[in-house]
Amino acid sequence: MDHRRVAALSHILPFHAGLPFGWHQTMRASLFITCYNDTLFPETGRAVVRLLERLGVDVDFLPAQTCCGQMHANTGFRGEAYSQAKRFVQLYRDTECVVIPSSSCVAMIRDQYAGLFEELGNEELRSQFADLLPRVFELSEFLIDKLGIEDVGAYFPHRVAYHASCHGLRSLHVAERPFKLLSKVRELKLVPAANLDRCCGFGGTFSVKNAEVSTAMLDAKLTDLLATNAEYCTALDNSCLMHVGGALHRRNETMRPIHLAEILASTKESTQESAR
Amino acid sequence: MSGPVMDPRIAPPFPDAALPILQNTQLRKNVAHATDVIQAKRNRLVAEKQDWQELRTSGAAIRAHVLANLASYLEEFEKNCTAAGGVVHWAKDAAEARQIILGILREEKASEVIKIKTMTSAEIQLNPELEKAGIAAIETDLAELILQLGEDEGSHIVVPALHVNRQQVREVFARRMGLPELPDDPEALTAAARAYLRKKFLSVPTAISGANFLIAETGSVAIVESEGNGRMCLTLPQTLIALAGIEKVLPRFGDLEVLLQVLARSATGERLNPYNSLWSGVVPGDGPQRFHVVLLDNGRSEILGRKVERQTLQCIRCAACLNTCPVYRQTGGHAYGSPYAGPIGAILTPQLEHMRHGQSLPYASSLCGACYEVCPVKINIPEVLIDLRAKVVDQERAETKRWFDPMYVGMKAANFAFASAARFRFAQRFGRFGLRFFTDKDGWVRKLPNLGARWTLSRDLPGMPDQTFRQWWAERETGRGKEAR
Numbered sequence: 001m002d003h004r005r006v007a008a009l010s011h012i013l014p015f016h017a018g019l020p021f022g023w024h025q026t027m028r029a030s031l032f033i034t035c036y037n038d039t040l041f042p043e044t045g046r047a048v049v050r051l052l053e054r055l056g057v058d059v060d061f062l063p064a065q066t067c068c069g070q071m072h073a074n075t076g077f078r079g080e081a082y083s084q085a086k087r088f089v090q091l092y093r094d095t096e097c098v099v100i101p102s103s104s105c106v107a108m109i110r111d112q113y114a115g116l117f118e119e120l121g122n123e124e125l126r127s128q129f130a131d132l133l134p135r136v137f138e139l140s141e142f143l144i145d146k147l148g149i150e151d152v153g154a155y156f157p158h159r160v161a162y163h164a165s166c167h168g169l170r171s172l173h174v175a176e177r178p179f180k181l182l183s184k185v186r187e188l189k190l191v192p193a194a195n196l197d198r199c200c201g202f203g204g205t206f207s208v209k210n211a212e213v214s215t216a217m218l219d220a221k222l223t224d225l226l227a228t229n230a231e232y233c234t235a236l237d238n239s240c241l242m243h244v245g246g247a248l249h250r251r252n253e254t255m256r257p258i259h260l261a262e263i264l265a266s267t268k269e270s271t272q273e274s275a276r
Numbered sequence: 277m278s279g280p281v282m283d284p285r286i287a288p289p290f291p292d293a294a295l296p297i298l299q300n301t302q303l304r305k306n307v308a309h310a311t312d313v314i315q316a317k318r319n320r321l322v323a324e325k326q327d328w329q330e331l332r333t334s335g336a337a338i339r340a341h342v343l344a345n346l347a348s349y350l351e352e353f354e355k356n357c358t359a360a361g362g363v364v365h366w367a368k369d370a371a372e373a374r375q376i377i378l379g380i381l382r383e384e385k386a387s388e389v390i391k392i393k394t395m396t397s398a399e400i401q402l403n404p405e406l407e408k409a410g411i412a413a414i415e416t417d418l419a420e421l422i423l424q425l426g427e428d429e430g431s432h433i434v435v436p437a438l439h440v441n442r443q444q445v446r447e448v449f450a451r452r453m454g455l456p457e458l459p460d461d462p463e464a465l466t467a468a469a470r471a472y473l474r475k476k477f478l479s480v481p482t483a484i485s486g487a488n489f490l491i492a493e494t495g496s497v498a499i500v501e502s503e504g505n506g507r508m509c510l511t512l513p514q515t516l517i518a519l520a521g522i523e524k525v526l527p528r529f530g531d532l533e534v535l536l537q538v539l540a541r542s543a544t545g546e547r548l549n550p551y552n553s554l555w556s557g558v559v560p561g562d563g564p565q566r567f568h569v570v571l572l573d574n575g576r577s578e579i580l581g582r583k584v585e586r587q588t589l590q591c592i593r594c595a596a597c598l599n600t601c602p603v604y605r606q607t608g609g610h611a612y613g614s615p616y617a618g619p620i621g622a623i624l625t626p627q628l629e630h631m632r633h634g635q636s637l638p639y640a641s642s643l644c645g646a647c648y649e650v651c652p653v654k655i656n657i658p659e660v661l662i663d664l665r666a667k668v669v670d671q672e673r674a675e676t677k678r679w680f681d682p683m684y685v686g687m688k689a690a691n692f693a694f695a696s697a698a699r700f701r702f703a704q705r706f707g708r709f710g711l712r713f714f715t716d717k718d719g720w721v722r723k724l725p726n727l728g729a730r731w732t733l734s735r736d737l738p739g740m741p742d743q744t745f746r747q748w749w750a751e752r753e754t755g756r757g758k759e760a761r
Contacts, residue, residue, distance in 0.1 A: 035694065038745040039704050040738065045745035061749045066694040072687060074643060076665030080691040087695070112662070115584075166644035199602045203642025205683065210291050210640060211730035212298055216606040217642070218734065246735030249720060 026058045029142065030095040032088075034102045035067040041238045047265035048101050048139060051154075054265075055147060064091055068100075070108035073116070075205045082120045085113050093128045097135040099142045101261050103168030103236040106138040111171055138168065139261055140177040140236060150180045155268040157187035161230035161255075163221075163244065164196045165237040178236060178260060185263060191228040198224075202243035218247050225255065232258045280610035282429045283401065284625050287613025289636035294611040303439045307431075307608040310438040311599045317545025318596060318650075325541065334534045336654035339590035342525055343580060349492040349525045350571065356495025360557025362567045370400035373572045377402065377484070377517055378409055380568055384515050386411055386482040392499060392506040393417035394486025395433060395593060396519045396572060398615035399628065402484075413484070414476050416505040418469050425452040431609030431617060433595040434543045439608045473505065483509040483564070487520035488592070489535065490569070493528045496556040497569065500539065500549035510553050516564035522571050523580075523589040535592060538652035542594035575628040584663040588623050590653045595620075597647035597657060603640060612637060619647035623660045631667055638664035682727045701746070708740040715739035 029052060033045045052059045069084030088109070092098050100106050110133065117126045143149050162182060168174040182190050201207065201217025208214075221244065225233055231254070235241050238259055245257030281287040297303060322328050342349055354364045367373035381389060389406065391397065391413055403413045415424045419437035423430055426448040430436030437445070446460035449468050458468055485506065489498040497518050499506050510516065526535065540546045558567050579585055598604045598618030609617030614625040614634065622641055626634035638661045647657040669684075678684045693703035714721050714728075721737040723729070731737060743751075 033745050035700070039707065040740060042741055042743060042745035042748055046748060049749075061746070063746055063750065064697045066697060066700045067690075069694075072691060074662060074665070075683070075687060076638075076662070076667075076669035077687050077691065078666040078669070080687065083691070084694050111659075115659075166642070166646075170645035170649055197646065199642045199644035199646070201602065201642055203644070206639065206642045207735075208727055208730040209683070210294070210603075211733045212291065213294050213603055213606055213640075214642070215734040216298055216304075217602050220602075220606075242738070243735060246731075246737055249736040249738075250722075250734060 026056065027147070028058045028060060028096040029099045030060045030062060030092060030097070032065055032068070032092070032098050032100045032105070033061070034100060034105050036242075037101060037238055040242065041259065044101055044238055044259040044261050047259065047261040048099065050270075051152060051261060051265040052099070054267075055143075055149060055152060057147070060095070062091055062095075068105045068108050069116075070105055070112075071204055073108060073112050074203075078116065079120070081112070082116045085109075085116050086121065086125060089113070089125060089129045089132055092136075093132050095135070097137060097142070097146065098132075099137050099139055101139045101236070101259065102238065103138050103165050103172050103174065104239060106136060106141075107167035107171035109133070109136055138172055138174065138236060140168075140174055140181055141172065143181060143264075144177050151184035152181065152264050154184075154188075154264045154266050155186040155271060156263045156266045157271070158232055159189045159191050159228075159230045160232045160234055160258075160263065161191050161193045161225055161228040162196075163193065163200065163225065163233055163235040163240055165235050165240045166199050168236045169197060174236065178234075181260070181264060182234070185266075186268075188263070191230045193228050193230075194224045195220075200240050200243050202240050204239070207243060218243060222247055222251075222253075226253065230255060232256050232263075234258050234260050234263055236260055279427055279429045281613055282398070282610070282615055284614045284629050284634040287634075290611055290613070290640040291636065293613055294607045297607050297611050302441070303608055304606065306439050306441045308605055310435065311605055314435070314545060315599045318542060318599065319545075321541045321545050321547060325537075331534060331538050332652055332654055335538045335592075335652050336590060338526065338531050338534060339592070339653045340587070342527060343523065343586055343589050345527075346522065346525070346580060349527055350522060352492040353490050353495055353525050354571075356493065357490075357497075357557060357569055358495070360495045361559075362495065362557040362569055365568060365570045367570055367572045367574070369574050370572075373400045373519065373570055373574070374402055374405045376570050377519065378405065378411075380515070380517055381406070381409075381411055381482065384482050384566075386515075388412045388414060388476075388480045389482045389484055390414050390416050390476055390480045390509050390513065391420070391483065392485040392501070392509045393420050393436070394484070394519060395615055396486050396521055397484065398430065399521075399574065400519070400572065402519075414473075414480065416473050416476065416509060417501070418466065418503055418505070421469055421473070422448055425449065429610060430615060432598055433593050433616065433618070433620070435595070439610070473508075477505075477508045477512055481514040483513040483516050485509060485516065485518045487518050487524050487569075488539070489532065490520055490525040491529050491532070491554075492525050494556055496529070496554050498532065499551075499553045500536065501551045501553075502544060502546075502549060504551055507551050507553055510555060511563050513564055515566040515568075517568045517570065519570045519572060522573055522576050523591075539592050539594050542596040542650065542652040575630055578630065579627045585623070585627060585660055587655045588620075588627060588660055590655050591620055591624070592653055593620075594652055596650040596652065600646040600650050601641075602644060602646065603642065612640070619657045619661075620655070623657055623664060626664060626668075631664075631671070635668045635671070638662075638668060686727065697746075701744075704740075704744050711740050 037044050069081035073081035200221040201214040241257035365376045406413045415421050422437045432438040442460050450458045487497045488500050540549045601619050604618040612621045616624045622637040643658045672678045693699045719739045724732045
């Protein structure tokens with residue numbers, strides 16, 4: 001049975017419409033939550049689970065997971081990054097597919113793992129990785145490319161500005177995917193921000209090592225975002241959102257950061273529930 | 277006026293050098309405006325080229341092929357240039373290149389020399405050396421002239437005076453050329469520069485140039501420029517010295533077809549540069565009668581030997597990466613403490629210094645990838661930056677003082693925690709406990725000590741939630757288990 005059709009079907013059917021056993025093969029997805037979402041933004045993880053289960057996906061979570069190694073790799077700690085990369089591959093090699101609500105972690109896996117394994121790994125690891133790689137998805141890729149869904153049945157009655165995280169934009173080339181998803185959210189008004197392709201200045205340890213320059217970049221980003229008059233700023237990455245959101249909070253702005261998953265997980269019911 | 281320090285051996289680290297610039301609102305405004313203008317032109321001209329990606333691929337392939345066969349193409353160039361009447365010199369480092377050039381100038385009994393804009397001469401810090409030897413170096417590129425008269429330093433590879441605005445140029449010219457009534461409109465300013473330079477073109481018989489490309493097949497040197505000052509320096513003097521990095525060679529004359537297209541569009545947003553000069557050796561009775569080429573290594577063959585970093589040498593100095601870089605946009609070029617600024621400078625400078633200086637430069641990037649996207653010869657700058665960071669960290673691993681660097685200690689601790697889920701859970705609990713002391717009643721962190729203070733400089737931090745995701749999941753699973761029972 002074609003996964004896409006099943007997913008589409010379960011979407012039309014009422015919430016948690018239990019299709020008869022054996023009638024279809026449920027898509028199984030293993031959630032790699034990422035270390036900082038796990039620690040600082042668990043709400044994003046809960047939203048991914050809510051969203052995917054609503055779409056009929058069987059979500060799994062391997063508690064042995066920790067980090068993809070991006071922070072170490074990008075700061076120059078290659079050996080350390082390698083041990084985390086190796087851990088990731090060994091943990092996920094038998095999963096059907098891996099969903100990651102962070103474009104920079106996916107970029108780490110796609111752009112840097114091969115080089116690390118080439119230099120420090122063995123043939124077995126390289127072949128395990130080559131086998132796993134096509135099954136690793138960023139959330140918006142998973143929804144659109146794997147499930148074939150643009151309309152996830154979400155409801156979010158707010159003005160929203162989208163911030164394009166650099167890794168999603170230039171490494172994953174997610175292109176129109178987030179816009180397609182957002183454009184189908186009921187009552188959501190998408191307001192375009194200027195200079196969408198310009199970095200917010202986070203850059204991981206860059207924000208600390210070059211705090212003043214990072215702040216100057218953030219100032220410019222905030223000017224563009226605030227000009228949209230949006231209530232929410234959304235993105236594929238909580239790392240950018242933590243950066244943008246931290247400055248919004250410091251300046252007592254009302255605009256709030258929200259991960260794309262949380263918007264897509266919202267429904268009329270959940271909105272009413274949280275209002276109560 | 278003491279200018280910015282542009283010698284990587286003594287320049288302050290990037291974050292420190294950036295501080296005074298971030299306070300200089302005028303300079304930042306000038307840089308943002310200028311890069312916006314150049315970028316808009318570049319984007320327009322790239323968009324009209326339907327085969328732009330194919331052109332980039334060709335450009336990258338030609339440059340990579342050169343680097344893979346550099347020795348033989350250099351020998352071919354030397355042979356053909358010599359046959360055409362040129363003299364080829366080989367300089368292993370900056371000091372040797374300066375000596376060779378000084379030697380030629382002494383032989384010529386030169387007291388003045390006119391110069392075409394050349395990054396390589398800034399790299400070997402030629403002008404101060406000439407000054408010491410009593411030879412006046414006269415920059416003939418308008419931007420270089422502005423900087424020379426204003427005792428300032430270049431901040432951009434293609435547009436070195438990009439950080440200076442029109443009013444500031446007027447001030448420098450009025451003061452140094454003795455023209456107190458000079459207006460600040462572009463026509464008047466260029467007319468003043470023209471009058472000043474014309475005398476030099478007609479009277480100074482010795483010139484120094486760089487090279488955009490060296491053609492192995494014909495032994496030719498190519499210079500592209502916008503002002504015609506280069507053409508003057510290449511035709512009027514009796515003696516011409518061209519200084520070029522060894523990586524500048526191209527196999528065939530025909531390769532210019534690709535590279536002149538991508539260079540002009542990427543550098544200045546033009547379909548072709550206004551002046552494209554190519555010359556081969558000496559022609560009796562026409563142009564310079566004595567022609568020298570100084571081929572400079574200065575660390576390049578070391579770069580050539582490194583697998584990932586080798587692509588650094590593919591660079592054709594278009595500076596598109598500077599114009600698009602969000603870091604450069606805030607700091608301009610002086611913060612890089614090297615004639616080579618921006619993303620390409622961040623990877624080139626420390627390597628030219630044999631990784632002994634400029635170690636802060638590979639970190640002067642948020643790794644946003646905008647540079648790679650625009651590079652006309654597809655240099656994966658983020659990839660090289662990350663590799664150089666690894667080299668910097670490897671240097672630190674050998675030092676005892678690393679254990680006093682909070683970043684180093686933090687990275688090692690994080691690595692320890694990430695090695696198992698149990699350790700990671702403990703680190704999360706420990707972190708939540710520790711962060712509580714800094715979390716305000718409303719659940720936000722506004723002030724952190726040590727490295728954390730670098731974050732809270734301008735950003736609040738949401739306090740740690742009561743439950744990590746994995747705790748929530750575990751609870752949910754337990755609940756489900758009960759339901760099933």
